[in-house]
Structures are given as structure tokens and as C-alpha cells.
Amino acid sequence: MATLGFVEYKDASPEVKAVYDDIMTTRKIDWINNFWKALANDPATLKRTWQDIKQIMGPGTLDPLTKELIYVAVSVSNQCGYCIASHTASAKIKGMTDDMFKELMAVVGMANETNRLSAGYQVEIDEQFRK
Amino acid sequence: MATLGFVEYKDASPEVKAVYDDIMTTRKIDWINNFWKALANDPATLKRTWQDIKQIMGPGTLDPLTKELIYVAVSVSNQCGYCIASHTASAKIKGMTDDMFKELMAVVGMANETNRLSAGYQVEIDEQFRK
Amino acid sequence: MATLGFVEYKDASPEVKAVYDDIMTTRKIDWINNFWKALANDPATLKRTWQDIKQIMGPGTLDPLTKELIYVAVSVSNQCGYCIASHTASAKIKGMTDDMFKELMAVVGMANETNRLSAGYQVEIDEQFRK
Amino acid sequence: MATLGFVEYKDASPEVKAVYDDIMTTRKIDWINNFWKALANDPATLKRTWQDIKQIMGPGTLDPLTKELIYVAVSVSNQCGYCIASHTASAKIKGMTDDMFKELMAVVGMANETNRLSAGYQVEIDEQFRK
Amino acid sequence: MATLGFVEYKDASPEVKAVYDDIMTTRKIDWINNFWKALANDPATLKRTWQDIKQIMGPGTLDPLTKELIYVAVSVSNQCGYCIASHTASAKIKGMTDDMFKELMAVVGMANETNRLSAGYQVEIDEQFRK
Amino acid sequence: MATLGFVEYKDASPEVKAVYDDIMTTRKIDWINNFWKALANDPATLKRTWQDIKQIMGPGTLDPLTKELIYVAVSVSNQCGYCIASHTASAKIKGMTDDMFKELMAVVGMANETNRLSAGYQVEIDEQFRK
Numbered sequence: 001m002a003t004l005g006f007v008e009y010k011d012a013s014p015e016v017k018a019v020y021d022d023i024m025t026t027r028k029i030d031w032i033n034n035f036w037k038a039l040a041n042d043p044a045t046l047k048r049t050w051q052d053i054k055q056i057m058g059p060g061t062l063d064p065l066t067k068e069l070i071y072v073a074v075s076v077s078n079q080c081g082y083c084i085a086s087h088t089a090s091a092k093i094k095g096m097t098d099d100m101f102k103e104l105m106a107v108v109g110m111a112n113e114t115n116r117l118s119a120g121y122q123v124e125i126d127e128q129f130r131k
Numbered sequence: 132m133a134t135l136g137f138v139e140y141k142d143a144s145p146e147v148k149a150v151y152d153d154i155m156t157t158r159k160i161d162w163i164n165n166f167w168k169a170l171a172n173d174p175a176t177l178k179r180t181w182q183d184i185k186q187i188m189g190p191g192t193l194d195p196l197t198k199e200l201i202y203v204a205v206s207v208s209n210q211c212g213y214c215i216a217s218h219t220a221s222a223k224i225k226g227m228t229d230d231m232f233k234e235l236m237a238v239v240g241m242a243n244e245t246n247r248l249s250a251g252y253q254v255e256i257d258e259q260f261r262k
Numbered sequence: 263m264a265t266l267g268f269v270e271y272k273d274a275s276p277e278v279k280a281v282y283d284d285i286m287t288t289r290k291i292d293w294i295n296n297f298w299k300a301l302a303n304d305p306a307t308l309k310r311t312w313q314d315i316k317q318i319m320g321p322g323t324l325d326p327l328t329k330e331l332i333y334v335a336v337s338v339s340n341q342c343g344y345c346i347a348s349h350t351a352s353a354k355i356k357g358m359t360d361d362m363f364k365e366l367m368a369v370v371g372m373a374n375e376t377n378r379l380s381a382g383y384q385v386e387i388d389e390q391f392r393k
Numbered sequence: 394m395a396t397l398g399f400v401e402y403k404d405a406s407p408e409v410k411a412v413y414d415d416i417m418t419t420r421k422i423d424w425i426n427n428f429w430k431a432l433a434n435d436p437a438t439l440k441r442t443w444q445d446i447k448q449i450m451g452p453g454t455l456d457p458l459t460k461e462l463i464y465v466a467v468s469v470s471n472q473c474g475y476c477i478a479s480h481t482a483s484a485k486i487k488g489m490t491d492d493m494f495k496e497l498m499a500v501v502g503m504a505n506e507t508n509r510l511s512a513g514y515q516v517e518i519d520e521q522f523r524k
Numbered sequence: 525m526a527t528l529g530f531v532e533y534k535d536a537s538p539e540v541k542a543v544y545d546d547i548m549t550t551r552k553i554d555w556i557n558n559f560w561k562a563l564a565n566d567p568a569t570l571k572r573t574w575q576d577i578k579q580i581m582g583p584g585t586l587d588p589l590t591k592e593l594i595y596v597a598v599s600v601s602n603q604c605g606y607c608i609a610s611h612t613a614s615a616k617i618k619g620m621t622d623d624m625f626k627e628l629m630a631v632v633g634m635a636n637e638t639n640r641l642s643a644g645y646q647v648e649i650d651e652q653f654r655k
Numbered sequence: 656m657a658t659l660g661f662v663e664y665k666d667a668s669p670e671v672k673a674v675y676d677d678i679m680t681t682r683k684i685d686w687i688n689n690f691w692k693a694l695a696n697d698p699a700t701l702k703r704t705w706q707d708i709k710q711i712m713g714p715g716t717l718d719p720l721t722k723e724l725i726y727v728a729v730s731v732s733n734q735c736g737y738c739i740a741s742h743t744a745s746a747k748i749k750g751m752t753d754d755m756f757k758e759l760m761a762v763v764g765m766a767n768e769t770n771r772l773s774a775g776y777q778v779e780i781d782e783q784f785r786k
Contacts, residue, residue: 003350004360005254031450038252042364053640054238063232066197067238073201074242076513077208079341082249084515085260088527098528099192104565105513106187107198111205113506118213120469121169122134122477129216134481135491173495207382210734215384219658229659233697236382244375250337251367253346256408265777300776304626318761323754325566328721329762332621332728336766339732341603344773347784361716368711369722373729380737383693384658391740396743420605431645435757448629452738454623457588460631462565463597466633472734475642478653492585499580500591502597511606514562515527522609600775608777629775637768644731644760
């Protein structure tokens, strides 16, 4: 039901097809998930978002799995159903084990709890943290 | 100005002192940050929260630095000023380099962006992610 | 499955019917969407919310379409599924084209990204913005 | 530094003064806090917001203190610094003891934690809760 | 479809069964809801979360119903579908009437509104609230 | 106190200076605000973010002022202090009058309220909105 519908590969413009091809090549998969097929209604946003994701989520000082865990953590905090489903799947492909997932959830839960405790108790930032 | 003020070490009950000592021993530091001194007004919550944090943030399948990066990611998403300051400092102590921080921020920013794109385009979860 | 069920027009009290009639007249439609039928379980909240919406979303210095775009932007940021669906539909009725929708989404995504970058980098407010 | 500045009592229009007077009378206080003095730049919003607050926060099936605790809970979840400060103060005036505050914070923290655990584990709603 | 599936009572380890039994005894019910069956994939988190919830949500200075209302308020602010459904059901069991629910929703809605008005108008915290 | 400090123009690399120059030229201003000076610690993110912002916030089907209002709306919903201050200032420069600001705030507040009412009442999406 996506707002503007999905752009399927066979119906895509050459510009969109090029992005789809790059996604499949980069990820070594043979299908495109709904997020990109929805974004493809706006080729400029599709292209920009994919290029940003490709650059940001690739290997760096942090490895791709760690980055994907962070992506899941943010998506869970934000209650984004689609993102939780898709990035949890991506994380598994990149090597997240069940034990890693459980620890990830424990940290995300705890962070959300103490974020509110510190706000609720109106805790001032320590001088030691202000540099 | 914390809501209930801070409980300083010298004024703490033996129960609170025991937690303070454990925090300093575990973290190899000689001071207690404001978060714990605010929570100490409620010794049960202080003790529970510290024990949970200690268990969850310790070594596991994920290493302590990765967990701390996840903590920062959540705190940034939630706009929790105190938590951003304190966990960024903790992450540095645990080995986060400036380059890691920059990559972390890039991922957090991107995740927050695509979380809204997927919600706004009302993207349905792919069958492939539903198992 | 709404928590308290829906109040259908034929079962509504005169007080609720009057609000329903005003909604349909104001919006030039012949049906009531689920949000109002759920709120109608609490006639005081129904009446207050409708009056507020009617006043706030009507023509002013900002035109009704701009206001509706802002409503969608907030709903997307908040991951409110019902609100995204209903206000996107309203925006279309008020004249939002597909191109406007795409630009709206791009801005909302970008704002959510930079909101976290500025928080994560702990950026202080410039003197120039403090007046 | 509020965006539009504050409207002080002595400079207020009769319409704004009437709201200020009603706030002070209702709350049995002799000053107006900054929130209202900022809103007063928009008399229509000032009046509407005050009337809504007055109606909603007054005695009902839930007593005023319980309502104020709920207000604090929401403000803490949302990381709204001003609202946490002002509604914590209001709650104390309405009878919130330190012990109540501590329990309130514990519940808010826990709810924020389990909200993420249930989202992260992608827990489906039980049939038993769907009626 | 929960990420790691559900752990049913008959398949549970003795450690998990003990938690399930305690949940059913404490709540005087004869079934376990999906949240716990998902968490049971991580027995340490299951046990810790249940013990925390049991301690925090039990009778204290605030009665169990008030705590449950606060839990619902947070869950609604966070747009957590599962938590809204489950804690609304729990609140009803603990005595929440329809009228209480309606007032709860009105307060939660209003708090979310004024949280943004105070942030948007950049209202400074009054000196009177800073102690 | 920004986490990595600020990169001032005189100390910037040619790559960063080029972005700073483009920001000042595009915006017809002679200074760089703290957000960019913090991001400049990560030239890749600085460049990408500026290029994205420049493209997205420029004239399109939606005019630049409308886009800026949407940016403010998101920032207010997210309680991002820096973003509220900087984008409110930008909006004024682009033509936002005080009356527009007041209407903007009213819409943002109302949207945040009804987002929670619809979630709290567990309102199902109408068939009419599902196409």
C-alpha cells in the first residue's frame, strides 16, 4: 500500500535500474526490497540515499556489522517497524548471531531506561564530561 | 540542580557507599558522576540500575566498546544531553577514536533519516523479512 | 479493534452527531474517519479536539495545505501510522501533488538526520541565534 | 531568550491579563511562569491552551496529582527540559512526595526499556489483547 | 513472527519455566503473553526484566493502578503498539475504568502538545523551578 | 564544548574551506554557524550533508520558506535545541513572520497531541486511507 506504490525493476527508468543494479551487486542479492522500490518514485532521493548508505555503511574504522547493529539500535529506539525488520535481517546476513542480537537488545533497552532516569532526575552534566 | 540533589560519598549510607565503591572499582576511576549521585536518593533504583548496567555492559559476545557505541547511538537519537556527554566520554575511555565517533554519528544520522523515509512512504514489510 | 470501539453516526448522541455533522460539512465529505469515531467515546475530548483542529488548520497566515504538510511531517517524525495515512490523504485532497510529497519526505528525512548530528556532536547554540 | 520574548503582566492586553488572572486564581499563586508568558504572544493559543489544561488537569475520575504524575512521565519520555522542571514543581505542590517521585521515575524508566524490547524482538500483539 | 520466535511453556528450560510460573502466580493468570515468550530466548534478560517489573510495579507509595496508567502514558507517547495493547489490558484488569482511560488519554495528548509548545517557543526554565 | 571542537575558517583544509565558501555564498552570509564547524571534523560528512541540504532545501515544488517551516516542525517534535534555534533563525531570514511562527507552533502542538490520541485509542487505519 506504500503511498506512491512500488517501482518494479521491469518498469524502472534506466536511472532507477542503475541504482537497483548497484544495490544488488553491492549486496550480492537478486531482489530489491520495498524501501528502495518506494523511494524510486523520487529518483533523486533514491540515488542520493543509496549513495549515502553505500558510503556510510561500508567498511571503515567500524566494521559493517557494527554499523548495522547501530542501525538496528536506532530503529528500535524510534519504533520504526519496517526498519527493525529490514536491518535485523541485514545484520543477520552480515554475521549477527542470536547472542549478539540479545545483547544488542539488552543494551538498547537499558540505554532507553537510563536516558529517562537522567532526564527525569534533571542531572547536570559533570564538569569532567564538558571538555 | 538535580531534582532531589546529589548524594555525596561522604554522606552516603553504607548501602549506597557499597555501590559507589563497586562503580569505582569496576571502572578503575576515583570519582562518581552525577547520574549515580542523583539516583542514590533512591538506593533500590541505584543498586538495580548499576547491577543491570554492570551485567549488560560487560564483555559478552559484543565487546564493551561496541556496546558503548550502541549506548551513544540511542542517547543521540533520544536527544538526551546528559547521556550523550557521559557515554561519549565512556566510549573514549574504552577506545573510541575520533574516526570511530565520526562514523558512528554518520550511521546514527542516516538511520534517523531512513527511519522517517520508510514511515513516510508507508513501506510495507517485505515477505522476505517476515520470518 | 480500537480500545473503546467506534461510535457510529446512527448510534451517536445528539452532541456527538453535531460534531460529526460539522466535520462533514467543513470538509465537504459524507463519512467520518475512525479517529473521530474512537474519540467520540469521550464527547468532551471529541468536541474540544475538533474545535481546536478546525480553528488551527483553517486558513490563516499559512494556507491549509502548508499546515497539512507540517502535520504530515510531525506524524512521520513520530512514526504514527494512523496519522501518516490520514494526513497524507488529507494533504492530497488539499492539493498536495506527488512532487510536493517527495520534497516533503526529503526535508523530513534530512531534518531528522541533522537533528541527531547536532545533538551527537554536542553543538552549542551560536550567539547569533540567541536573540 | 524565548523566540518571541515574554509578555509581562503589566504589558499585557486585557485579553491576556484575563488569562493570567485566571491562572493565578486557579492555582492560588501570585506569578506567571515563562511558558504562559511566551505563549501570550499568541493570545488565541494562550487562551485555548489554558482552557484545555484547566479542564483536563482538574479533578475528574483521576485526581489532579495522578494527572500531574502522568504529565511528568510524558515530559520525561520526551526529554522536554522545561516541562520536566515545571511539572515536577507542580506535582510537588499537588502533593508528590520524594518517594512518589522515585517510584514514578522507576516506572518511566522501565516502560521506556520494555517499549524497546518489545519493538526490537518484533513481538506480535496477543489475541487476548485484541478485543 | 517475533525475531527469535516464542518459547512456549512446554519447551521451556526449568529456569524459564520458573519465571513463567512466577508471572502466572503473581498475576493470577494461566497464560503467558508474547512479550515474555519472546524475551525467553534470552533467559538472563527475561529473569532480570521480570524481577525489575515485579518490584517496580508492585504496591508502593503509588498504587499498582497508578503505575500502570503511567506505563500506558509512556507507551502511547512512544508509539509502541504492543505496549499500548498489553498495558491497556493490564490497566483494565487492575481497575482502570473507561472514564479513567479517557482522562488518561486527554492528559497524555495535552502533555505532548505543550512539550512541543515550550520547546518551540524556546522557553527558559524559571528561576522558581530551579531549586 | 562540541565533542571534537570547532574547525574555524582560518584553520580549515582547502576541502573544508570550499564547503564553507559555498555555504556563505549560497546563503549570502559572512559567517559559518557552529553546526558546520563541528561537522567539519569529518570532511566527508560535512560535504555530503551540505550538498544534500543545498539540494533539498533549495527551490522546488515547495518554496524554501515552506521547507524551512517543515524543518522547524520536525526539530521541535524532536526536542532538538540547537536545531530549533538555528532553523527558526533561518526561517525568519527566509520570510517567516511572527504570525507564521505562531501558526506553525499551533499546528506542531496539535499534531503531537492527536498523534498520541490515535495511538492511545488504538485507531485502525480506515479502508479509505489504504489506497
